[in-house]
Structure formats: structure tokens, C-alpha cells
Amino acid sequence: MDDDRDFRFSPRPNRAAEIRWRPWGEQAFEEARRLGRPVLLSLSAVWCHWCHVMDETSYSDPRVIAAVNQHFLPIRVDNDRHPDVNRRYNMGGWPTTAFLTASGDVLTGATYLPPEQMLESLARVKAFSDANRAQIVALQSERAAAGDGAARARLTAPMLGRETGLETIDGEHGAAGDIPVRVALQIVRAFDPLHGGLGVEPKFPQPDVIGFLLAYGSLRDEAGTPEGSGQSGSSVPASRALEVVRTTLSGMAGGDLYDAVEGGFFRYATRRDWTVPHYEKMLEDNARMASLYLEAAVLASDHDLGDAESYRRVAGGTIDYVLERLRQPGVPAFGGSQDADEHYYLLDAEGRSGLPAPFVDATVYVDWNALAARALLKGAYVLGRPELTGHALGLLGHLHATARHGEVMAHFVPPGGAPARGAPLLGDQAATATAFLDAYEATGDRVWLRRARTLADWACAHLCAPDGRLVDRLTTPGDSAGLLAQPVPALDENAAAAEVLLRIAAFTGDSRPREQALGILAA
Template identity: 40%
Template structure:
């Protein structure tokens, strides 16, 4: 019998469940007040973007942000702001440096001077010192320029009423270029699921595209048979650091598993092959046992990475405390789960799946909907945001 999982009651600025000194940094929330303070004090902004499920975010808190010289230097020379990636996807989209944790140095106007992902303690100190010196020098000269260009996150969408075969053929060609014919999936490494692409492939399979059918079979089989898939508890880890799906990053996300549940159910509809049904049932098993809050009926957001726990043999893992769960309830991710469970009811003919979907939907309508403003992004500790 597995020891009951723990639920991580995440605080405003706490990301690692283990003891650390990152809280000694005087973190501010993202907002006008912090940037106003930076302008008045003529200080740079240190923006930290983290996630509760992210292993290297935990390490950075425990080492880099617990290193006393860094704590003192940040508090003296910067206005430190801390942002949760999942709760602030807009900020993450604009400022992320290619992964988590992200550390970005901003001017009081929000312009990027420099940034990086994980940095060890002394590397971080050197990075901060160099950026601070650069800012002081160029501020005096009146010639401050960005060391890295601002990332343009705005996209222009061309509206059209028709999606013709030519457009689909061009998409097919682009997918074919990036398809990994040896191990399935797209690109080399690190390798993510690219669920939207998988969904498109299934759509094309229903249109009798034989080459698309081979791609989706190769990919879904490789994922299900790889270490990216948790045979013991069901569900999928977030991504693989290797091309062959053999070394995963061990966090598990509601978003990923809800999307993949829908994909494997569609593939079972398409092929009637039991292996896809079994994978889908395994995902449901994982979500029910680990992410579903039986009291509220909604789904929690994620489960933290724990390489040691997942490296254990099955019989040893059963007696260990499972990685912590982030108890934040994200509206969009829950909507994905509701959609997937509704499909599970339709495909697998199990009324229990529909009941779970209905309870989660009822929770969102009751707690995350406002007639004037629409849907809130997330719900935590009886508060909407």
C-alpha cells in the first residue's frame, strides 16, 4: 500500500517543499507597485519565474537563492519579483528564457537586459554583479541599451473562412520534416509531446492519410513504451531529455495528461486496438488517484518531480511518500480534463467518467465563473485569481 500522497500548499513565493533560505529575499508580486519602486530607487528588477513542479526550480531555491551573498546582493541592489509560471502564463510567455527556472534582469520600464535559466550559486552572483555594473555604467552615460532584444509575443492572425487542401498539405509537409522516424515524436531532444500536432495527425488519419497514420502509431507506441510513461502509477511525465523517450523529467502535469488521455482515446476509436485503451485507462487511474480532489470534484494542477522516487523498483516505491501535489485548481486544465473524461464516457461506456466530468464542471461554474468578468484563471485556498 502506497503511503498517502502529500498535497503542497504553495505559498506566494515558496516553490521548493524542502528547507531553504530563498524566503529571505524580499520578493515582491508582479505589478505596478514593484516597477514604481524600481524607478524611484533607480534599481533593476530581478524577475524569477518558477513552478512548484519544477525540479531545477527547487534546486535553485535550495542552493542559489539560499547562498547568503546572493540574498544580500539581491536585497541591496535589485527589486526582486517572483512569478509562478502556471498562475501567470502571460508573464512567462513574454519573459521566459527557454526553460525553468528563469531569471531575468529588467529595467524599471520592463525591458530585458539579460537573463538565463538555472544558475549555480556563484554563477548567479557573477551574473548579477556584471549586470548591475553594466546598468550603473550605461545609466550614467545615458546610453542604456538592451543586451537581449525584447521577445515579441504578439502574433497577427489571418482570418479565413476556408481551410483548403493546399493549407493542409503545407502543414503535412512541415510535420514530415520534423518527424523522428526512428523514435517517433518531433525534433530531437529535449522531446516534448506536441499534443496539438498529434491531434492534427489523428484528424488527417480520419481523412485516410496513410503516411499520417504511420507517424501517429510510431509516436504513440514509442511514448507508451518509453520511460516517459509511468507503468507503475499510470500517466505521463512532462518531457524526455533524450530523443528516445528514455530519460524523463519527472514532473506530471494535469494539462499534459488530460490532453494525452484525449489523444489515446481518439486513437482507440480510430483503431479499436486494446493497447491504446489500456494506456488511456492508465492515465485515468493516475489522474483519479493523484490529481482528483475527491472533496471538491476538481483536479489539482501538477505533481512535483522526484527522480529518486521514480528510480525505485515498483515494490520499493509503494512504501515511499509520493511526490507532492500542487493543490492549485486551474480552470483551463480542468476544462481539458472535463473534455477528456466526457470522451472516456462516450468511448469506454463507463458512466463513472461522466460523473467525474460533471462534478468538475459544477465546481468551475460555482467557484471560477463570474457573470461580469467570465472565468477566473485559477482557484486556490478558497480564492479565485
């Protein structure tokens, strides 16, 4: 990761580059130890409005520039390119402004800090570090001596008994382990009955959450029990779950969150009624949203979900946006995001036609492109557009050919470059394997099944903790600075990996992937 010096600042005038930023890596932390300085960690994103504002204000203030360069070791990390760092250090949003010891432990932090508040924070952190230097040095020595052994020890608790694990996984109705019911209850309690979605404002689309309710409502009966199970008891009725889905899908598509001119969804809305959005568009979000509306279109005819044709129109418009705006010249892959440009997006089609489109980050993120391939494959079937299958297979073939290190997927490929160096991430292996399995289902070509199996086998061999869970990244000497030395078994990525293993077991008849999946779920 030390080679990632592609620091990306606001496209508007700023002086942020005058701060002597270092890339994340053990070399930077060693320099901080040698100089006896605390670390200033800036987590930013190329699409992030407030990251740009901080570049233009706080990081352009000559007093801030001087204080940071003189008294701190500044490290800048791109959130999209290094989600493992973001997972451990994010302070609640972007930009994240975190202050660390030279061992990578967090002293304090915040999100956006205007210039005066930034100056005050710099002074307070410096004073604290100076006053507690002996304790901080002792902590650094303790960390260096322990290595990552202490972190691994936290994952060595005995696995749950197989009986306990399987009882919980099966979701026996009325038992404490009926996880789907408990999750559905939490979602329904947060539902906004007036406009759909969860909570009040700001309001994010949360396609995975709504997708869960869609599956729940289609598989359970009016008592909230699995259809055909013969169980009884009170729960979240299927009709209630589907009401949440229907209201939310209609609200999002009918509000300003959906771009009625160019298609695609903005990242989130600042108002409860899905108006006044933040105008950045993310490949990840749009791939997930397209898949959600496609699934709703499929299920609408057999469930009370509303107009299937309207869902198809939204899904098709979202897929067309991805194909037309995010596809990269000369390669069958998609860029990661498109900048927020309020002036541009407030215009109608005629007004936009005379202006350049907002900047697209040409970085090819492997996990997000895998999500896009899945949406394309599903769209080919639901929308009756077979050409989308060709786009999806071309994309997956391109990822397999250009975004690997040996048998494992890299996280991203920079514009015109080679696959990024750095520790392999579980999220990329799980997302790509899932897309490969979708390609196998769509084509029957076993090459996709073999490729998925290779990624799943690698993850189980290299990322499995003693308790059966999979950690989020490969911890390797020289590439695990700060809290990266501490394995994190992310829940969503473990669930995705377990699904991959269960599908492989079903396709091959091999029981071992199923046992591995059950081990993950039981842990």
C-alpha cells in the same frame, strides 16, 4: 496580481526566502523606479526540478542574497499561476532569470544560473544600469507617457480582405494557403522514424501536434487531399501521417515516459527512445494525452493505426491516474501537478506502497481542469465508463460555481481560497467554453450551451483587437505592469476561441459567431 504573495520555494532546505521578493505588479515596478534599481525577475514553477536547485544553490548563497537585496528589486512569479507574465518574459525554460528595467523592458536573461555565474550576472547588470542610467530613465519616461497605446497600435492593421481570408482558411489544395499541408510537412520532416516523436532529445510528447496529424491522416487521402474533394497533387499522404502517429503513440506508451505502475505520463524524456524521463506529472499534459489516445482508439479500426485496445488501456490508465492522484479532497476538481521524485518513481509497486506519494500542487487551474473534463467526457464514451460523465459534469459545475468573477472565469483557485484576482485570460475562457460545449453534446442540456455562449461573448466584447484577433488578457489600469500592457494575440488561444464560436454557430443557427470566428481566422 499584487496580492499573490504565496511564494513557493523548493521543499528541500534552502535560504531563497531571505531574498526580499515582491509579487508582480505595478507597485513593485514603481518601487524599482523610486529606488533607481533594475528588476530581477524569477519565473519558477512548483514542479520544476531546476527551479528547486536554484533555490537551494544560487538563491541560498549569502553573496547572492546580499547583492540582490541591496542592488535589485526582486520579483518572483509562479509560471503556472501567471502564464501571461511567462509568455512575455520566459527566456527558454524554467527557471527563467530575467533582468528588467523599472519599465519592464528586458535587459538580458537566462535560465538556471549557478552561484558564480549568478554573481557575475548581477555585477554586470548593475554596472550596465549604473552606466546607462540616463538612457534607462528616458525609456521609462517614454513608456509611462505612451501607456498601452503603442502596443494597441500594432494591432490596428487593416483586416485581410474577406476573400483572401476565406481562401486561406479553406485550405485549397496546391495553393500557397493550404495551411494543413504545410503544417503536416513540417511535422513529418521532424519525425524520428526509429522511436517516434519529433526531434532527437530531449523529447516532449507534444499531444496537440500528434493530434493534428491524426486528424489530418483521417481526413485526407493518399494524395494528401481532403477526402471527396476531387483535388489532385502531391502532398503528405494520409498513410505517412498515420505512420508518424502510430510510431509515436507506441513509442511513448512503451517507453519510460508512461508510468506503468500508477499510470499517467511524465513531462518529457531526456533520451531519444523515451527513457530517463523528468518525473514531474502535469494535469495539462495528462488530460491532453488521455484525449489523444482515446481519439486514436476510436479511429484505429478504420485506419492503419495499430492496436485500439492498447490505446484504450493507456488512456484508461491515464484517466485513473488523474482521478486517483490529482483529485483534491472534498472538491470535484484536480490539482495542477505532482512533483518529480526520481527515487519514488524508479521503484516498483511494492516499493512505492510503503512511501508517501510525491507532493501534489493543490491549486485548481481552470484551463487545465477544463481539459481534464473534456478527457473524462470522451473517456466515458470510448471506454464505456458512464461514471466518467458524472465526474466531468461535477467538475464543470464546480468550476462554474467557484472559479468565476461575475461572468468571466478566473485563472486559478488556490487551496482553500477564493478565485484568484487578476486580469481574465483568453485561454481560460476558451478552454472552459470548449468543455461546456462538450458537456452540451454529451447531455443535451442547454445550460452548458448558454454558459459557453456567455464566455465567448465576453471574450469577443472585451479582448477583440482592431484587426479581428483576440488578445491573451484584459489590459486594465493597475493590473498591467511591464510588458503586460502590450496585448499578445496568441495563435493557439485564437484558434481555440474560433472553434468555440464555430461550434456555437452550428448548435444555435446564429450566423454571428461564425462571422466572428472567420474574422479571427482571417486576421
